[in-house]
Amino acid sequence: MLKKIIILLLITIAGVKAKAQTPDEVYDQYLDFNLKCLEGKADEAMKMGEKILKLTDKLPAKSRTSFYNGLAKLYEDDNQSVEAIPLYEKVAVAExxxxxxxxxxxxxxxxxxxxxxxxxxxxxxxxxxxxxxxxxxxxxxxxxxxxxxxxxxxxxxxxxxxxxxxxxxxxxxxxxxxxxxxxxxxxxxxx
Structure with a gap:
């Protein structure tokens, strides 16, 4: 019985930790990404951006477009054209x-x-x-x-x-x- 309780407790903890991020949490990350860009911390911003990239469906459409543009610019400035082009193309389609x-x-x-x-x-x-x-x-x-x-x-x-x-x-x-x-x-x- 104790084993079952411990297993159930572990599953519950894992489920809570693995919960999907809410749109508000993703938007907050997007704001932090913008702040890092403004502060000139390109490496930190790029790392944050790569995490957000997997969650862009949770951003409002206009924010998503702005995010793609910002991350593409970081890639372009870092001579990573292959990564920048698809993001810029998304921006061009949206705007x-x-x-x-x-x-x-x-x-x-x-x-x-x-x-x-x-x-x-x-x-x-x-x-x-x-x-x-x-x-x-x-x-x-x-x-x-x-x-x-x-x-x-x-x-x-x-x-x-x-x-x-x-x-x-x-x-x-x-x-x-x-x-x-x-x-x-x-x-x-x-x-």
């Missing part, structure tokens, strides 16, 4: 007019394109096709960023990329697209 995320995605995709560009002289058709695919992923994001926050550097890059992939038609219609894309721009994520 398609938030041009800051488009600039980040555009330049991260250009990094991938640069790897293929370096292989163009020896890689033949496969290298060019891979380069072109990476450039085509980058360009819509760069164009949105350029439309909302014009930059000589970004514009020059866009033109170079179109020239590199030999897309004169898209290059000729660039200003029209940028004009259209610039009509709806969001520069700050709201909660």
């Amino acid at each position: 398609p007019n938030y041009y800051v995320v488009h600039r980040a995605l555009g330049y991260l995709y250009v990094k991938t394109a640069d790897v293929w560009y370096a292989k163009l002289s020896s890689g033949g058709t496969e290298a060019f096709n891979s380069y072109k695919a990476a450039v085509q992923k980058a360009l819509p994001h760069l164009e949105k960023a350029q439309a909302c926050d014009p930059s000589d550097e970004t514009l020059a890059l866009i033109k170079k990329l179109y020239t590199d992939i030999k897309d004169d038609t898209a290059l000729k219609s660039l200003q029209t697209r940028i004009g259209t894309l610039g009509k709806k721009c969001v520069d700050i994520l709201s909660e």
Whole structure:
């Protein structure tokens, strides 16, 4: 009988310790994550963010988007593009007019394109096709960023990329697209 009571007590304790976190607890962790980011404690914030990442379904939608953006920025600053890109993509889907995320995605995709560009002289058709695919992923994001926050550097890059992939038609219609894309721009994520 004593064995049964002890086993029941252990199961109860384990159940209490393993309980799922409430939305309020996850939101509090999210606030702590933001505080660590503001304090410049990137390593601590990243560790917290990775724990929260498994619980994002408990955050309100706007907070979730802001969280993804914050964690992606930490990854990007730490040269972890592979981890940053999927989070930035979630932000772009949730806030398609938030041009800051488009600039980040555009330049991260250009990094991938640069790897293929370096292989163009020896890689033949496969290298060019891979380069072109990476450039085509980058360009819509760069164009949105350029439309909302014009930059000589970004514009020059866009033109170079179109020239590199030999897309004169898209290059000729660039200003029209940028004009259209610039009509709806969001520069700050709201909660």
